Amino acid sequence: MKNIPVVMIIFGGSGDLAHRKLYPALFNLYEQGLIRDNFAVIATARRPWTHEYLRGQIADAVHETHTEVNENDLADFTQHFYYQSHDVTNVGHYETLKELAQELDDRYSAQGNRIFYLAMAPRFFGTIATHLNDQHLTSSGFNRIVVEKPFGHELASAEKLNQQITASFAEDDIFRIDHYLGKEMVQNILPMRFTNPLIKNVWNNSEIKNIQVTLAERLGVEARGGYYDTSGALRDMVQNHIFQIVTLLAMPEPKDLNASSIHEAKQELLAGLIIPSEAEIAQHFVRGQYLGSDTTFGYLQEANVAEDSATETFVAGEMKFKNGPIANVPIYFRTGKELKEKKTRIDIVLKHRSNPYGQAHSNNITLIVDPNMEIYITINGKKISQTGIRRENLDYNFSKDELAEVPDGYERLLHDVFVNDSTNFTHWSELQAYWKFIDAIESAWQKADQAGQKPAQYLPYRMGPKEADQIFERPTEHWIYE
Numbered sequence: 001m002k003n004i005p006v007v008m009i010i011f012g013g014s015g016d017l018a019h020r021k022l023y024p025a026l027f028n029l030y031e032q033g034l035i036r037d038n039f040a041v042i043a044t045a046r047r048p049w050t051h052e053y054l055r056g057q058i059a060d061a062v063h064e065t066h067t068e069v070n071e072n073d074l075a076d077f078t079q080h081f082y083y084q085s086h087d088v089t090n091v092g093h094y095e096t097l098k099e100l101a102q103e104l105d106d107r108y109s110a111q112g113n114r115i116f117y118l119a120m121a122p123r124f125f126g127t128i129a130t131h132l133n134d135q136h137l138t139s140s141g142f143n144r145i146v147v148e149k150p151f152g153h154e155l156a157s158a159e160k161l162n163q164q165i166t167a168s169f170a171e172d173d174i175f176r177i178d179h180y181l182g183k184e185m186v187q188n189i190l191p192m193r194f195t196n197p198l199i200k201n202v203w204n205n206s207e208i209k210n211i212q213v214t215l216a217e218r219l220g221v222e223a224r225g226g227y228y229d230t231s232g233a234l235r236d237m238v239q240n241h242i243f244q245i246v247t248l249l250a251m252p253e254p255k256d257l258n259a260s261s262i263h264e265a266k267q268e269l270l271a272g273l274i275i276p277s278e279a280e281i282a283q284h285f286v287r288g289q290y291l292g293s294d295t296t297f298g299y300l301q302e303a304n305v306a307e308d309s310a311t312e313t314f315v316a317g318e319m320k321f322k323n324g325p326i327a328n329v330p331i332y333f334r335t336g337k338e339l340k341e342k343k344t345r346i347d348i349v350l351k352h353r354s355n356p357y358g359q360a361h362s363n364n365i366t367l368i369v370d371p372n373m374e375i376y377i378t379i380n381g382k383k384i385s386q387t388g389i390r391r392e393n394l395d396y397n398f399s400k401d402e403l404a405e406v407p408d409g410y411e412r413l414l415h416d417v418f419v420n421d422s423t424n425f426t427h428w429s430e431l432q433a434y435w436k437f438i439d440a441i442e443s444a445w446q447k448a449d450q451a452g453q454k455p456a457q458y459l460p461y462r463m464g465p466k467e468a469d470q471i472f473e474r475p476t477e478h479w480i481y482e
Contacts, residue, residue: 004418005038005110007101009137011088011128012119013043013054017148021179022119023058024065025411030077031070034418038111040104044086044097054083080108088124094135105139112141115417122150126164133168143168146175146417149240150231151426154442155435162428171428175417180241181424182409185369189248189346192367192375199365202350204325209362210472211326212347213245214481215335216463219342220290220297221313226304232311234287234438237335243434244426245346246331250324259423263430270433272322280318281444284473287312288456288465290338296460299337310449313337314458316468317441330473338460344369347480360389364480373398373406 010018029035043054055078062074084100086093105112116132118125125147132138132145145165152158165174180186193203202208215237221228228236251269254261276284290313292298299305299313314336321327348365360380368374375396383390398406407415416424456465463482472478 002034002419003036003038004034004113005108005141006035006113006115006418007104007108007110007139008039008041008115008117009097009101010041010043010117010119011086011124012045012121013041013083014045014047014049014057015119017119018043019057019061020065021408021410022117022414023061025408025414027058027062027066027074027077028407028411029415029418031073034415035080038108039080040108040110041081042084042097042100042104043081044084044088046085046087048085049083051081051083055079055081088120088128088131091131091135094131094137098135098137101137101139110141112139114139114141114143115146116144117146119148122148122153125151126161129161129164129168133164138168142173142420144173144175144417144420145169146177149176149178150235151176151431152435153230153235155432155439158431158435162431172422174428175413175422176426176431177413178240178244178426179409179413180244182407182412183369184406185367185373185375186245186248187412187424188375189245189367193249194253205327205329207350208326208329209349209351210329210477211246211249211331212349212480213242213249213331213333214343214345214347214479215241215333216339216341216343216345217335217337218339218461220338220460221299221302221305223303225302228313229305229309229311232287233313233315233335233337234441238315238317238333239434239438240426242333242335243430243437246319246333247430249346249348250321250326250329250331252324257423259421262423263427267427267429269321269324270430272324272327273433273437274320274322275437275440276318278444278447281441284471285317285441285444286315286456286465286467286471287445288314288336288458288468289454290314290336290460291457293460296338310445310455312445312455314339314455314464314468316464316471318471318473319437330477332471332479334464334468334479336458336464338458340461340463342371343481345481349477349480357389361391366480373403 012018058078058081059074062069084097086097118128152161192199194200247266247269251265254265289299292301300307300309316334319331346367350363352362364378366376376393379392380389381392413424456467458465
């Protein structure tokens with residue numbers, strides 16, 4: 001594996017994301033040789049840490065996520081990390097940061113290459129991007145920026161943030177990261193669709209009745225009430241994770257597997273994204289809030305949540321596209337907190353066909369993304385000891401050894417940043433389409449709030465409010481996963 005020379009600057013280097021995900025992922029890439037001798041990482045935050053304290057935190061992070069660690073490699077790895085106490089709103093601190101980056105570039109022969117990772121609260125993204133530009137932190141080699149979600153709060157703020165970032169970076173150097181695109185089974189969607197004639201030949205609007213995407217979370221908002229009350233399930237999950245999955249399910253076949261071709265296919269699809277009317281939103285969308293129980297708080301009783309909040313902890317709805325192989329096929333989605341179990345699941349429901357047995361069900365194709373990983377096709381077969389039809393699953397799953405080889409999503413996506421592969425990141429044109437859809441729903445809900453309508457309520461550890469069972473276009477449609 002090629003050794004990539006680079007100085008990486010992580011804004012928010014003392015935070016939870018860096019500790020749980022970024023440092024262990026970087027260690028894995030170090031072990032693989034992608035980064036080795038010619039790299040350095042500057043972690044910045046407001047805390048008064050030292051280089052040595054940071055290195056101890058990184059060693060702890062690796063030990064927490066790895067069952068076996070080569071201690072010599074870990075010691076060598078941590079020596080490439082440096083800490084800079086930094087206030088992202090203080091212009092003078094960027095000059096200090098630039099000097100340290102240049103010093104490390106010379107020491108490690110990093111060839112002027114820079115990666116900037118924004119692992120901080122979203123309200124600071126624009127500030128950091130602006131000062132990276134006006135304080136000239138970009139260098140003579142490649143310059144790439146990685147931005148966590150959410151990218152904006154609505155289309156207007158997303159456009160402003162994009163303008164601030166593109167003042168320093170070209171679109172091809174902006175990596176809007178969504179860890180869902182690094183998940184093994186999400187990355188399996190396109191190979192499944194395009195390499196199996198059995199599946200490819202039915203992946204069209206003549207054969208598919210509907211598609212259902214479920215992202216269920218078992219936990220409530222917990223300590224994130226302050227953030228969540230300004231976001232909600234629609235912005236927190238649909239605008240990114242669900243749209244990422246849906247575009248892979250609905251996009252036309254690309255001409256090849258280059259990043260540019262993949263994004264061209266996605267853009268072709270999203271050009272035909274149907275923005276629902278207020279009447280369609282009232283009919284095909286549901287928002288909900290979880291209630292409390294003997295052992296759990298209701299959403300309105302959570303810390304830092306307004307007592308009269310209308311923020312949704314659950315949303316179900318419908319997407320449609322005017323073009324692509326499944327044009328006009330309903331794609332139903334739902335996501336929420338305090339649901340029955342943690343589960344990310346996709347069900348492709350094929351149309352019923354007449355048959356002499358009468359009672360035979362349609363075939364369905366199901367992908368389980370989390371917490372286990374599996375693809376199965378539900379088929380019909382003969383009952384052994386009596387007349388009639390039984391249902392069976394044809395399974396595609398992983399052995400224990402294979403599961404151990406599956407990389408974390410962040411490891412996979414950080415690798416792609418280093419090698420400049422933008423396939424599994426979001427282009428601005430795609431994000432624009434997502435926000436237009438989200439803004440239309442938010443606008444309709446604001447009018448509903450003004451009319452005194454409240455989110456539907458649901459008990460914890462169910463699958464959301466009962467109203468979510470009524471969003472389908474036909475009375476014969478229903479949620480496959482119950």
